[in-house]
Amino acid sequence: MFDTIKVGIKVTLSRQEIDLIQWTQTNSSCNSKKNSSKTIFKKIHDSSKKGSPFIRYTYKEDDPNSYWLKVEVSIPTFLYGSNVYELKNKDIPKFFKKLRKYIAEQLQLQVVRIPDAHGWTVEKLHVCKNFQVGSNVEHYLKVMSNATISKYKINLYCAKGSNTVETVEWKASKRKEKLYNKEAEVQQGKDYPNKDIHQKVSSGILRYEIELSDDEIRMLCPKRSAIEVVKIDNAIKILQRGLNRNGLSDGIKYTSLMEVINRINNTPSLKISMKEALVSFATEIHLFGVTTCRAKYAESTFRKRRKLLRTTIGTKELLIGDVKLPSLNVAKIQKKIVPVLVEQRTIIGNKS
Numbered sequence: 001m002f003d004t005i006k007v008g009i010k011v012t013l014s015r016q017e018i019d020l021i022q023w024t025q026t027n028s029s030c031n032s033k034k035n036s037s038k039t040i041f042k043k044i045h046d047s048s049k050k051g052s053p054f055i056r057y058t059y060k061e062d063d064p065n066s067y068w069l070k071v072e073v074s075i076p077t078f079l080y081g082s083n084v085y086e087l088k089n090k091d092i093p094k095f096f097k098k099l100r101k102y103i104a105e106q107l108q109l110q111v112v113r114i115p116d117a118h119g120w121t122v123e124k125l126h127v128c129k130n131f132q133v134g135s136n137v138e139h140y141l142k143v144m145s146n147a148t149i150s151k152y153k154i155n156l157y158c159a160k161g162s163n164t165v166e167t168v169e170w171k172a173s174k175r176k177e178k179l180y181n182k183e184a185e186v187q188q189g190k191d192y193p194n195k196d197i198h199q200k201v202s203s204g205i206l207r208y209e210i211e212l213s214d215d216e217i218r219m220l221c222p223k224r225s226a227i228e229v230v231k232i233d234n235a236i237k238i239l240q241r242g243l244n245r246n247g248l249s250d251g252i253k254y255t256s257l258m259e260v261i262n263r264i265n266n267t268p269s270l271k272i273s274m275k276e277a278l279v280s281f282a283t284e285i286h287l288f289g290v291t292t293c294r295a296k297y298a299e300s301t302f303r304k305r306r307k308l309l310r311t312t313i314g315t316k317e318l319l320i321g322d323v324k325l326p327s328l329n330v331a332k333i334q335k336k337i338v339p340v341l342v343e344q345r346t347i348i349g350n351k352s
């Protein structure tokens with residue numbers, strides 16, 4: 001239910017303590033115009049260990065008491081070596097305890113010097129859900145690659161060297177949602193211990209993930225306390241709202257090619273020549289996909305025939321096939337299958 005989290009923690013280090021820590025990176029900057037003190041940036045991250053948290057300590061050179069300690073980590077990867085696994089309620093306190101101990105060890109402090117999770121401020125949080133949909137992963141992504149969300153920009157990422165969509169991303173100024181093929185993501189990742197096991201677990205998983213805005217986090221808890229924000233019930237509510245909005249909670253129904261042809265032939269207002277043209281158009285979409293079909297026709301012709309075909313079959317989407325995709329829900333809701341309103345868009349990027 002949760003993946004990446006970034007928290008701010010109140011920990012003050014003396015100059016001596018700062019010097020004793022084995023930092024992996026140190027940078028600095030200063031604002032010459034304001035003639036201000038230099039800001040020092042210290043980082044600890046073990047790149048050789050998957051799931052290793054990023055610990056960043058920032059302070060003013062002439063005032064170590066002016067500081068920021070930020071820790072960013074994937075919760076399931078930190079606990080289990082991969083974010084393929086969904087967290088359960090019992091994992092949350094386990095994570096807080098383990099991370100607190102880890103921070104203390106890295107900063108060479110006693111654990112009591114590190115506040116517990118009640119005092120951690122959440123600055124970033126990803127909520128997510130794995131849906132086991134088997135061979136239907138590509139079908140869901142194909143449909144949702146055409147779904148728009150108001151005020152969000154849609155980005156599509158494809159398998160290298162193909163038009164197979166592996167990730168659909170909706171991005172706003174302060175918030176992001178994405179739906180993606182989890183097995184493909186694990187497969188493309190660098191080699192790490194037990195990767196083959198994690199890849200088998202990820203087979204058939206469609207991952208839905210939301211990066212919360214700061215306003216959403218504050219709605220969960222005005223003070224953004226980690227102990228109040230990171231609750232499974234919070235994740236369920238947020239994810240279900242997203243599924244309701246994008247239509248996945250209702251399920252997806254395609255129209256069979258035979259049904260499309262029958263509707264075209266039984267429409268008396270269409271001339272025979274136009275019926276033949278629409279049957280050919282629908283067949284090409286079914287066999288080769290909208291992107292290939294679009295490239296074959298002049299843009300004005302493509303739009304006119306697409307609009308006429310939609311009107312003829314009585315739908316706002318062109319989902320032609322024999323597939324029925326079940327509804328996806330996090331909360332317990334009665335399942336049903338109804339059409340999702342989508343609009344065809346051109347694939348705009350490849351995932352490297």
